[in-house]
Amino acid sequence: MNCSVKKPEEEEEEEEETTWRDKPLHGMYYRQIEEVAGIKKTYQWLNKAGLTDSTEALIMAAQEQALSTRAIEANIYHSRSDPRCRLCKEAPESVQHVVAGCKMLASSAYMERHNQVAVIVYRNICTQYGLEVPKSQWDIPPKVVENGKAKILWDFSFQTDKQLLANKPDIVVMDKEQKRAVVIDVAIPADANIRKKKHEKIAHP
Numbered sequence: 001m002n003c004s005v006k007k008p009e010e011e012e013e014e015e016e017e018t019t020w021r022d023k024p025l026h027g028m029y030y031r032q033i034e035e036v037a038g039i040k041k042t043y044q045w046l047n048k049a050g051l052t053d054s055t056e057a058l059i060m061a062a063q064e065q066a067l068s069t070r071a072i073e074a075n076i077y078h079s080r081s082d083p084r085c086r087l088c089k090e091a092p093e094s095v096q097h098v099v100a101g102c103k104m105l106a107s108s109a110y111m112e113r114h115n116q117v118a119v120i121v122y123r124n125i126c127t128q129y130g131l132e133v134p135k136s137q138w139d140i141p142p143k144v145v146e147n148g149k150a151k152i153l154w155d156f157s158f159q160t161d162k163q164l165l166a167n168k169p170d171i172v173v174m175d176k177e178q179k180r181a182v183v184i185d186v187a188i189p190a191d192a193n194i195r196k197k198k199h200e201k202i203a204h205p
């Protein structure tokens with residue numbers, strides 16, 4: 001039996017997939033992600049987040065650049081002449097700009113999103129080491145918590161011999177049994193900037 005021969009329906013499916021991935025706009029997100037991250041983990045939220053269909057559809061539309069941002073209205077629909085962002089009035093208002101590039105959102109919405117993600121990581125670490133988990137996920141964690149197994153620091157400034165650009169990592173886990181410290185810094189870059197951000201974090205700790 002020749003195992004390399006595919007059933008007709010499998011062939012069809014594969015062809016269909018290739019077709020949408022090759023579309024200039026609708027395949028763009030997939031192609032960008034494929035280059036910098038694992039596709040399976042990237043789409044885990046579709047199975048695990050428990051979002052409603054309409055919320056999932058909205059997120060997918062944003063990923064496909066299919067929302068009526070001012071850049072789309074000006075450049076694609078031609079229903080507006082100025083593509084610039086309604087908040088900062090500087091860069092074109094693309095989905096990418098709204099989710100990760102607008103300076104008017106940097107100190108508010110982006111900061112809040114960053115902290116919310118870091119708190120989820122923090123809470124999981126506390127559970128893992130049997131430390132008390134803050135009651136509400138909206139609470140800012142204490143600077144230091146400790147038990148016999150570990151010491152966890154949150155947003156803690158370090159004095160270093162050599163001057164570092166960032167000496168305040170989001171979380172530091174000091175595992176007393178393994179005698180090991182792990183520094184965790186959370187970043188939420190736009191999908192296309194994952195690689196760039198990773199290099200930044202490693203190059204400028």
Ligand SMILES: [Zn+2]
Pocket residue numbers: 085086087088089090091097101102103104
């Ligand atoms: Zn803006």
